[in-house]
Amino acid sequence: MRSSKTIHVISAHAEGEVGDVIVGGVTPPPGETVWDQRTHIAEDQTLRDFMLNEPRGGVFRHVNLLVPPKNPEAAAAFIIMEPEDTPPMSGSNSICVSTVLLDSGILPMHEPETRLTLEAPGGLVRVRAECRNGKAERIYVQNVPSFVDKLDARIEVEGIGTLRVDTAFGGDSFVIVDAADLGFDLTPDEGADLARTGARITDAANEQLGFNHPTKDWNHISFCQIAGPLNRQGDILTGRNTVAIKPGKLDRSPCGTGASARMAVLLAKGQMSMNDRYHARSVIDSEFRCRIVDQLDLNGRMAITPEISGRGWITGTHQHMLDPEDPWPGGYRLSDTWGA
Numbered sequence: 001m002r003s004s005k006t007i008h009v010i011s012a013h014a015e016g017e018v019g020d021v022i023v024g025g026v027t028p029p030p031g032e033t034v035w036d037q038r039t040h041i042a043e044d045q046t047l048r049d050f051m052l053n054e055p056r057g058g059v060f061r062h063v064n065l066l067v068p069p070k071n072p073e074a075a076a077a078f079i080i081m082e083p084e085d086t087p088p089m090s091g092s093n094s095i096c097v098s099t100v101l102l103d104s105g106i107l108p109m110h111e112p113e114t115r116l117t118l119e120a121p122g123g124l125v126r127v128r129a130e131c132r133n134g135k136a137e138r139i140y141v142q143n144v145p146s147f148v149d150k151l152d153a154r155i156e157v158e159g160i161g162t163l164r165v166d167t168a169f170g171g172d173s174f175v176i177v178d179a180a181d182l183g184f185d186l187t188p189d190e191g192a193d194l195a196r197t198g199a200r201i202t203d204a205a206n207e208q209l210g211f212n213h214p215t216k217d218w219n220h221i222s223f224c225q226i227a228g229p230l231n232r233q234g235d236i237l238t239g240r241n242t243v244a245i246k247p248g249k250l251d252r253s254p255c256g257t258g259a260s261a262r263m264a265v266l267l268a269k270g271q272m273s274m275n276d277r278y279h280a281r282s283v284i285d286s287e288f289r290c291r292i293v294d295q296l297d298l299n300g301r302m303a304i305t306p307e308i309s310g311r312g313w314i315t316g317t318h319q320h321m322l323d324p325e326d327p328w329p330g331g332y333r334l335s336d337t338w339g340a
């Protein structure tokens, strides 16, 4: 066996969504801040290509790189690599990172509860983990400030017509559309159609509405959330959704950044209060339990601190290698699975 690089990974998923974690074999990228390091990874593409592209990756895979934190409050930092973007924050990935850090012993676990602060490119996130018998059983993540951008905007989508949408940021940027307006029930058999339709709506929203984060250099809409109806029982709102991730896959988890964005919209529309809980369900029936922790001012905009919680599990370990004679050191993508 020979290899010109070896990258050590602990693989995990959070409520169905893959979030592998690189725990060794990669030196920290250059940059004064974790955001700058994120930008380097995004512009350089070498690590993204090696880990996300086939034959090592695939369209369903997200990979997180652990880096030493820049902020002294944080115990660890992570840079998230998703198929198209290297985002500010991710719910499922932060749960995978927390699970790997605690369940593998990289950070000490305290039972019945471990508290730690992680540094995502988008900012600090406070984590509380319920732990039992050496396992972090449920991870609670206080997300970065989340806010509404546009409410009840109209976009034209070729082949669909006029759609009423909201746009919001929940650690990443979303266009949110009602499933009923598209005739979807959000069932697994609709998967391919949901992913293709969502990608087209994201494109239309970027062309017609756009998005600019008030404090970060994040100037596009990443995802389309197709949101099902909400059912209220007491102070718990439960609703199914799916999030189309470009170039054309669905989030298997209920999407933590999506739930954060949706809660900002629900609060702004008076459909959710600070005392309510939101239980977001995915197309595979997994669940994130979410709430709004507080409200704040973000450069003149009303924002919320959302909390999302879910479960993560380790699925294996891998050493990804590169034979110096492999003709595809950066891998490849084909439109059969990578196309929308």
Ligand SMILES: O=C(O)[C@H]1NCC[C@@H]1O
Pocket (backbone or CB within 6 Å): 017, 082, 087, 089, 090, 091, 092, 093, 172, 245, 251, 253, 254, 255, 256, 257, 258
């Ligand atoms: O939970 C989330 O926020 C996400 N899952 C995959 C895509 C998003 O980052």
